[in-house]
Amino acid sequence: MASSLRTNPANTPPPPPSPAIDVRGVTVAYTNGHVALRDATFSLDGGTICGLVGVNGSGKSTLFKAIMGFVKPAAGSVRINGQPVGAAHKKASVAYVPQSEDVDWAFPVSVWDVVLMGRYGAMNLLRIPRQSDKRLAAEALEQVGVADLRSRQIGELSGGQRKRVFLARALAQQAKIILLDEPFTGVDVQTEEAIIALLDRMRDQGCTMLVSTHNLGSVPRFCDRVVIINRTVVAAGPTATTFTRDNLALAFGGALRRLRVDHTDVPGATSHELTVLTDDEGALILGDDGLPPPRTTPDRPAPTAPPGAGA
Amino acid sequence: MIDALLQPLQSEFMLKAIGVSALIGLTCAALSCFVTLKGWSLMGDALSHAVVPGVAIAYAAKLPFALGAFASGMLAAGVMGFVKDRTRLREDAVIGIVFTTFFALGVLLISLYPSNINLKTIVFGNILGIADADIVQVLIISAVTLAVLAFKWKDLVIFLFDPSHARAVGLPTRFLHALLLTLLAATAVASLQAVGACLVVAMLVTPGATAYLLTDRFGAMMLIAMTVGTLTAAVGAYASYFLNGSTGGCIVVLQTGVFAVTLAVAPKHGLITAHRSRVVAGRAAPALSGGAA
Ligand SMILES: Nc1ncnc2c1ncn2[C@@H]1O[C@H](COP(=O)(O)OP(=O)(O)O)[C@@H](O)[C@H]1O
Numbered sequence A: 001m002a003s004s005l006r007t008n009p010a011n012t013p014p015p016p017p018s019p020a021i022d023v024r025g026v027t028v029a030y031t032n033g034h035v036a037l038r039d040a041t042f043s044l045d046g047g048t049i050c051g052l053v054g055v056n057g058s059g060k061s062t063l064f065k066a067i068m069g070f071v072k073p074a075a076g077s078v079r080i081n082g083q084p085v086g087a088a089h090k091k092a093s094v095a096y097v098p099q100s101e102d103v104d105w106a107f108p109v110s111v112w113d114v115v116l117m118g119r120y121g122a123m124n125l126l127r128i129p130r131q132s133d134k135r136l137a138a139e140a141l142e143q144v145g146v147a148d149l150r151s152r153q154i155g156e157l158s159g160g161q162r163k164r165v166f167l168a169r170a171l172a173q174q175a176k177i178i179l180l181d182e183p184f185t186g187v188d189v190q191t192e193e194a195i196i197a198l199l200d201r202m203r204d205q206g207c208t209m210l211v212s213t214h215n216l217g218s219v220p221r222f223c224d225r226v227v228i229i230n231r232t233v234v235a236a237g238p239t240a241t242t243f244t245r246d247n248l249a250l251a252f253g254g255a256l257r258r259l260r261v262d263h264t265d266v267p268g269a270t271s272h273e274l275t276v277l278t279d280d281e282g283a284l285i286l287g288d289d290g291l292p293p294p295r296t297t298p299d300r301p302a303p304t305a306p307p308g309a310g311a
Numbered sequence B: 001m002i003d004a005l006l007q008p009l010q011s012e013f014m015l016k017a018i019g020v021s022a023l024i025g026l027t028c029a030a031l032s033c034f035v036t037l038k039g040w041s042l043m044g045d046a047l048s049h050a051v052v053p054g055v056a057i058a059y060a061a062k063l064p065f066a067l068g069a070f071a072s073g074m075l076a077a078g079v080m081g082f083v084k085d086r087t088r089l090r091e092d093a094v095i096g097i098v099f100t101t102f103f104a105l106g107v108l109l110i111s112l113y114p115s116n117i118n119l120k121t122i123v124f125g126n127i128l129g130i131a132d133a134d135i136v137q138v139l140i141i142s143a144v145t146l147a148v149l150a151f152k153w154k155d156l157v158i159f160l161f162d163p164s165h166a167r168a169v170g171l172p173t174r175f176l177h178a179l180l181l182t183l184l185a186a187t188a189v190a191s192l193q194a195v196g197a198c199l200v201v202a203m204l205v206t207p208g209a210t211a212y213l214l215t216d217r218f219g220a221m222m223l224i225a226m227t228v229g230t231l232t233a234a235v236g237a238y239a240s241y242f243l244n245g246s247t248g249g250c251i252v253v254l255q256t257g258v259f260a261v262t263l264a265v266a267p268k269h270g271l272i273t274a275h276r277s278r279v280v281a282g283r284a285a286p287a288l289s290g291g292a293a
């Protein structure tokens, strides 16, 4: 098939673009012998927001580390835009927003320093920022709404502000692929709304985002796709068909709080049974079909407070 | 009186001792900012002990001492990395085992094959008796270390702060890790002559720790640390002339003194400020509840 196409170049359709992230059969074992991921496979195309859910210790951060090239898979491969991870990172094509526990908040750097770090890949060897680098960093700070905090030491910020600063660094990097490790943990609802709005905008610009979260309730609201993991990929695909009660049960087992509410308790409910699943944070409410509610974006009702205000 | 105070500055060997000490103080202090933020104090201590067998062998073989010391330090670092990556032992246990083994080996070698260095010089330093050839080695090491830091400090800061991001913007994290380790070993070698294997770690930690209490910006931290490190080393060497005591001891006691004062009075991160804000908060709390009642 492929060879017959090659002999007939006039009819060759353009090759399908490589997936933005392609994880194939990845197994990761730590030096202490613990196998954190086994045979994990999924792939993401450009312009997608993908949720990554699983219990604590299910390997979410490990998966990020494999994509960042920090742990070498014992088996399998990770490709970014069709390239091996090393080559992709040399071009600064992936931005990474670490989980809060991984950051040394007492480190002597200011908000401005951190956001400028997003531009390092583009700077000369002495890392002296050009005017354009400063402009991009300033714009990124504006976009996440913390421009007034630029000279603060990073430890002097609230949880929400801290997340915004690291998000600004990712924006300043201008990467088309962004990995976010638990961006909603420890932030207020307003910041969560602002982050989701920002991710939506980035998706419309063609960015691909992989977002790990325990906030199951908001996954159907902003994720086009989900990857559900429990030391391997349990399910991966479009949110509407993948983020189901049955798949979540597979990944979370007894780790989820599951409340059943009889419809007679809920005025106006039409379903026979509601399932409320909660991991750590926002609860997920499923109807009797066990399927997530349909996506509401882009016409999601506006949050009561203006987006981006305060934190 | 003035004459007496200026007297050490008239003798060539004292001038040399003060100058070399200051240079070593400067180099160690520049590196100390990275050591304190990376949590590598123990690693600094380990490397400064692990260089000893190399020094013994270099002197016996009539090679430059810095060469032997550096090779020995890097070998120790390599062994530590190798063992750590392959066992479930914690890093500090691995470091503890490896560096004491190297140090013991060095002590043994020196006692078995006495040469023109003695154990006391290596362990406690002897800047007043430093040979010109050794001064040249110290000069080269310091110059190279400071030059590398001047070019690479921003990359190293990103690597310390957020290795994942360093990788994401295309920085070679493995290389930066190795570079920092190499600079640490080189600096440990250079300081051996001034303060000796036992006290090198003080010069590699205290100035950085002092500066960290005084500022929230890395650039300022470097400048403060280098100023403190240089001045304390020079003044310490000068004072040891009058006290007729150990130069290394003088320098380190001085550095610790500066640290202690800073710890007490630092405007933002000092103990007195912390105490005051606790007191203020304690006073405010009852006032608030009183107002509500
Ligand atoms: N550096 C490490 N060495 C050994 N085990 C690790 C290391 N990092 C993580 N693990 C283990 O791997 C598993 C997956 O961890 P992680 O990927 O951090 O999970 P998650 O982010 O989903 O909570 C956990 O059981 C954790 O204890």
Ligand SMILES: [Mg+2]
Pocket (backbone or CB within 6 Å): A060, A061, A062, A099, A181
């Ligand atoms: Mg995690």
